[in-house]
Amino acid sequence: MLNGRQTMKRFQSFFNSLVTIIALAGCASLAAAAPIDELVAAARKEGVIEFLAPSTFGPQGAQSLAEAFNRKYNLNIRLNYSPSSNMVGDVTKVLTHAAAGAPPEWDLMVVTDAHHASLWVRKLHQPFDYRKLGVGPQSIQYDNGTVVAANQFVLPAYNKNILPPKDVPKSWEDLLDPKWKGGKLGMSTATHHPARLAAGAWGEKKTTEFVKSLAKQELTLGTLGALYTRLQVGEILVLVTLTDSYINTAKKSGAPIVHAEGIEPVISPAYNAGVPKRAPHPNVGHLFAAFLITPEAQEIWEKYNGQTSAFIPGTRAYKYVQGKKVLHMTQDQAEMVDRLTREYGKILGF
Incomplete structure (x- = not known):
């Protein structure tokens, strides 16, 4: 049996160990908190963010994000929203500015992973160690250059009030049927969509043959926004690829535009948030990029886009992909997708 002195010694030893553990835990918490505290302080000094995001997100969505961001970090950052309806053109602007030695127009660009690939291969991101802010490794791409904010889902689309159910495509290959020839199919500038098939399930040979055959269908060409409008009024019958951003817009407005569900693989471009090199306000940009994966930001993005x-x-996208063949582009596929995006653009007539 232990006497009173031995009991006291053991208790003192246990107490000292407990104090040490608590102290170490406190230090760890402080260490984890320090990077975000420093970034918040730096962001506060910058005071503004030039924010490029999809046009489908809208000014109200951008304002809601800004309010939630300021509330979370106790800031008063002014957000200037630039709607993007032509991401190819927006990336080209950044490339042109960089070539001229000028800073980019935006502090944070939310465009697809394929568009960010064009910046990454040219080393035009301003990297940041997002893991220090609690961002998981799956959500970080391009050598710490971007954060995956959300996933799109891309399939052929049609007007359910015009196209009979029997004519709805059941596979990607159905788009090569001669009945679609003569401008009935719309193809957008988003040629990175078929390029993803090449990098993923189909391989380059099969996909290139598919794109060449598609070009022979005498496609109606344009931006996604313009073709979405033409699909509504019946000027085209099927849009070869349409993002679910427009499907969401159709649901809100009551437009009869729907995906040809059941086709696989489902192409899933990611909306990546990245700070371009030499951005005027990089600290706000990095903090905002990390913010986009928080529950409050995810809720806003889903509501508006x-x-x-x-x-x-637990997110809707996470649940949707379960059991489906879905193509997520990886960093090691970026150069191939970037190359084929340009090649397929030429083949298709852009």
Whole structure:
């Protein structure tokens, strides 16, 4: 049996160990908190963010994000929203500015992973260690250059009030049927969509043959926004690829535009948030990029643009991909997708 002195010694030893553990835990918490505290302080000094995001997100969505961001970090950042309806053109602007030695127009660009690939291969991101802010590795791409904010889902689309159910495509290959020839199919400038098939399930040879055959269908060409409008009025019958951003817009407005569900693989471009090199306000940009994967930001993005991240368990996107063949582009496929996006653009007539 232990005497009173031995009991006291053991208690003192246990107490000292407990104090040490608590102290170490406190230090760890402080260490984890320090990077975000420093970034918040730096962001506060910058005071503004030039924010490029999809046009489908809208000014109200951008304002809601700004309010939630300021509330979360106790800031008063002014957000200037630039709607993007032509991401190819927006990336080209950044490339042109960089070539001229001028800073980019935006502090944070939310465009697809394929468009960010064009910046990454040219080393035009301003990297940041997002893991220090609690961002998981699956949500970080391009050597710490971007954060995956949300996932799109891309399939052929049609007007359900015009196209009979028997004519709805059941596979990607159905788009090569001669009945679609003569401008009945719309193809957008988003040629990175078929390029993803090449990098993923189909391989380059099969996909290139598919794109060449598609070009022989005498496609109606244009931006996604313009073709979405033409699909509504019946000027085209099927849009070869349409993002679910527009499907979400159709649901809100009551437009009869729907995806040809059941086709696989489902192409899933990611909306990546990245700070371009030499951005005027990089600290706000990095903090905002990390903010986009928080529950409050995911809720706002889903409300206004219809998407969430497929890499965050419990989100609508995460649930949607379960059991489906879905193509997520990886960093090691970026150069191939970037190259084929340009090649397929030429083949298709852009």
